[in-house]
Amino acid sequence: MKKKIVFIILSLFGGGAERVVSILANALAGRNWNVSVILYQRKQWEYPLSENVKLHVLPSFEQDNPIAKRVKYIAHIRKILTEEKADVVLPFLAIPTVHTFFASRGLKCRFIATVRNNPDRYPDQRCLRLLVNCCTVRADCVMYQTEEQKSFFQKAKNTFIVHNPVNPDMLKADFPYRAAVTNIASFGRLSVQKDHQLLIRAFSRIAAEYPQVSLQIFGEGEERAELERLIAQLELCGRVWLMGSTDHVLERMLQSDIFVLSSAYEGLPNALMEAMAVGLPCVSTRCPTGPGDLIDDGENGILVPVGDETAMADALRKLMDDSGLRKRLGTNARQKIADQYTVERVISDFVQELERQIAG
Numbered sequence: 001m002k003k004k005i006v007f008i009i010l011s012l013f014g015g016g017a018e019r020v021v022s023i024l025a026n027a028l029a030g031r032n033w034n035v036s037v038i039l040y041q042r043k044q045w046e047y048p049l050s051e052n053v054k055l056h057v058l059p060s061f062e063q064d065n066p067i068a069k070r071v072k073y074i075a076h077i078r079k080i081l082t083e084e085k086a087d088v089v090l091p092f093l094a095i096p097t098v099h100t101f102f103a104s105r106g107l108k109c110r111f112i113a114t115v116r117n118n119p120d121r122y123p124d125q126r127c128l129r130l131l132v133n134c135c136t137v138r139a140d141c142v143m144y145q146t147e148e149q150k151s152f153f154q155k156a157k158n159t160f161i162v163h164n165p166v167n168p169d170m171l172k173a174d175f176p177y178r179a180a181v182t183n184i185a186s187f188g189r190l191s192v193q194k195d196h197q198l199l200i201r202a203f204s205r206i207a208a209e210y211p212q213v214s215l216q217i218f219g220e221g222e223e224r225a226e227l228e229r230l231i232a233q234l235e236l237c238g239r240v241w242l243m244g245s246t247d248h249v250l251e252r253m254l255q256s257d258i259f260v261l262s263s264a265y266e267g268l269p270n271a272l273m274e275a276m277a278v279g280l281p282c283v284s285t286r287c288p289t290g291p292g293d294l295i296d297d298g299e300n301g302i303l304v305p306v307g308d309e310t311a312m313a314d315a316l317r318k319l320m321d322d323s324g325l326r327k328r329l330g331t332n333a334r335q336k337i338a339d340q341y342t343v344e345r346v347i348s349d350f351v352q353e354l355e356r357q358i359a360g
Helices: 016-030 066-084 094-103 126-137 148-152 168-172 196-206 224-233 249-254 270-278 309-320 323-340 343-359
Strands: 004-009 034-039 053-057 088-091 110-114 141-144 159-161 183-187 214-218 240-244 258-261 282-285 302-304
Touching (some): 004 066, 004 094, 016 034, 016 343, 034 066, 094 110, 094 126, 168 249, 168 323, 183 249, 196 214, 196 224, 196 309, 258 270, 270 282, 270 323, 282 309, 282 323
Parallel strands (some): 004 034, 004 088, 034 053, 088 110, 110 141, 141 159, 258 282
């Protein structure tokens, strides 16, 4: 009999968690699992799902008050889980985790909580963060992305780690290591978490030394207006560009010479993984969690303290002055991703753990 698994997420648009759900669902369907995905909403652009994956879309309940809306979401999720006779249910991100915890009470399916970010900082709202963490520690099992995340839930005894799989197209790319740097790039939502202000301030410290170099930041978010003001204040118009979202990440990475992640906190950052897979030399803050798992400082990238714009500027200067170092770090980065973060390896680990959970 086919094993049945249900993924639950807000949508399949945009972020790293959404991409991972798409990859895992499609891979399991290809391995003869009965796979369903529950979405809260559809978007015009979504990560693709196999025709062998059953899709459920929850009603919107926009006219209901907040309490009634939560109750109805929980009831609908419970109805789907019951009808599907799921063996395992995996919610991704905050709201689905809370709703699924309550919806799955008393059912036979295993509720596996997924930790996708730093539990001390995500979600931003403290009350929601406490509720999510409370539901997570009471799950039948917890799936982490990194070893570091396990320290947040020491009371959770049944746990396993599954890394994010990297897009295989990134590993196939032929990165052109150029003699001179002309473009530094960052990819990520324009939010306080990603701390692009740090990156812009660090770039301002070295901009006069490297007049041929520009900084391009790809992504959209609530910080755009504040970042535009900072760029104008530092007189970096024409040197720092807020590029908006892009559907051509690989192409943009191949046009860049250095990748930077300036985050205050993370889960396991997909953008950093993809940049490393392409072979881009990378600079990242050593933020909790994720970058420390991916980058061995000085071997396949450079790590700097969180919030330290001087260290960030020094790291960028070091890379821009040494083409041999850029190539060595980029080549080593690609090898690490190829060794540990391929879709095949991640799916194999994931299936093994799911079968253990069902058997247990």
